[in-house]
Amino acid sequence: MTSSLLFNITTFFYLMSMLAFFAFIATRVKALGVAGSAIALGGLVLQTIAIGLRWKESYALGVGHAPLSNLYESVVFFSWTIVLIYALLDLKYRYRVIGAFVMPFALMGMAWAQLGLHSGIEPLVPALQSNWLLYHVITCFLGYATFAVACGISVMYLIRENHERATSASDRSIVATFPSTRVLDDLNYKAIMIGFPLLTLGIVTGAAWANYAWGTYWSWDPKETWSLIVWFIYAAFLHARITRGWAGGRAAWLSIVGFVATIFCYLGVNLLLSGLHSYGG
């Protein structure tokens, strides 16, 4: 059994999980929601094993390093963190329907990595040979993943809010299966409450590493700047909740804009701009 085969099976699991969640929304058959969660959880376990296996394989090739060193590995890790955060949320709150808005992100990541990215295990370039790599990448991606989950929840919030305005309470449509706007708003806040400290830690560990390796903790490199832009947006989100006129819908929009900026920080900067993170991590 190779890690690459396991990653393919994981991708299939995430696809099935997403389809189960879609079917759950359409039919409201409870078992489908449970199945969606269970398949996602199974995929998470498989992917965890696959990542461990890839780590081991890199040692067998004599270039041993954590599988966080290029675009393929980081996209795979990003998908893993998204499902992990969703699984924790699901175990705690059991709002199954959220899976329909979160699993597509994980599936997109895995599908892109498996079909479109170079998956070879390569030796670590000198710039990445540091323990900081592990701390920096893990904190950043856990933060990104909570923002992905928060974005999914915010989309649900906006759909639900729109719907509540337009129809009566005795409605039996798909949207009525969503948690209430109050619950969604609260979950959105809770997710970002976990993501913001992680992003902060990610930026701080990145600055510490930059200072250790290059002698400057901040150089306004595009990646650094975009991580700060993301930080500003979520700082605004956290203050929006206590500012008159900003709670609710506007906060949900901030959360979505925040995730768009996160994705640009992660991928856009590497693919469109030039800078210090050019190796694709």
Next chain:
Amino acid sequence: MTTDQRRLSQFLWDFLCSLKLTMFLLITLAATSIIGTVVPQGSPPPEYLQSISETKLKLYQALGFFDMYHSWWFMLLLALLSLNLVACSIKRLPHIWKTITRPMVVMDAGLEKTLSNLTTIKTQEDAGTLRDRVAAVLKAEFAKPAITEADGAFHLFAQKTPWCRLAVYAVHLSVVIIFIGAIIGSLFGYKGYVNILEGESVDKVISRSDREIDLGFAVRCENFSVAYYDTGAPKEFKSILTVLENGRPVDGYNRVPIIVNNPLTYKGITFYQSSYGKAGEYQFTVSDINGGNPVLLTVGSNSSARLPDGSEMHVLETTPDIATYAQGLSGPAARVETHTPSGKTESFIVYANHPELNVQHARHSGGPLIHYRGGEERMYTGLQVAKDPGVWVVWLGCLLMVAGIYAAFFMSHRRIWVRIKDGTVTVGGNSSKNQGGFRSFMERLVTKIKDQLAMEEK
């Protein structure tokens, strides 16, 4: 102060304290920061400057877009953000401070109305026993209560982590501390670079603003090497450095290896492996066409030498064996370029093993006769050099920020009041965060208290 002045200063203060200003600043900072990631910073390449129109260039220059993170308006935004969060903190802190240091130890009717977690227990026990029982439960399950006797009733008050109410202000303060650290760094520190040839030493470096900086000591590069993976990708760039004081190696700083991700620090100045290259020194003999008046000439790869006839000469490229380029020839050769005082530029090859070709060229051009004697190439290491006395202030700020965010998000100030009067025990409490968790805690606590009191009744 006149009424108008007072009104103005009140307006200014309210403006600085407002959350709307916070929202505006955070969103504006996020939006404007994008500019510097799209427009090249520092000195933009000529191709870029040619690609934009004259008007655009003038506008960008006027707005400081080519160094936007140090432009007056970006600095102004950051300064306003600092003022905003300091003003907000000054406005709210006294009230919070009072809540922490002088807690309400008595639950009066006004406070009782505000508590959502409120339970009343009726019992026959005498007040003194009830007080001791409830105090014991609180101490065991929550925190040791303060006991007050007032209006013929016992009042118990207990609280946990009141200081976490300060956490959000610690986060605000940490932003200011990080700014202070950055300012210290830019005032008293510098970033620079230096290239050192193997075997050579330097005691000066060039700062990013092209200023020459005296280190106060010297650094010698003993050796530079590159290691490769089997795939041909670079594995390690390594310089062996020695720090010299008055020409003598310093103990503990003799032949220290530095690699990427592992720098050398001496007297607050840190040297980082950053680049490398090759530099050569080449020897020539220059004479009259018949071999008279020979002069030995050494030319570096990045410099030029003056020939006896007043021409300038520099080396374009060299090879240890010309055979690979020209059939029938062998030995070292150098392609050189000369500029005569009359403004004539000529480039040609001089050989070590073929003097007749050198003579032939000299005859043809009318210049001096030049023989190549060979050269020596040495590696040089390129080092980033940084001194930043503010960096520890920045780390302190970061630490405070992370700890502050943790405490602000995940800890709550929980308070419990108990009033014992006329056989009635009233238990109430509130929490600054995590209402759900606190409600279930209160339910468990009240059950414990009821159990205690019931046990005594039996």
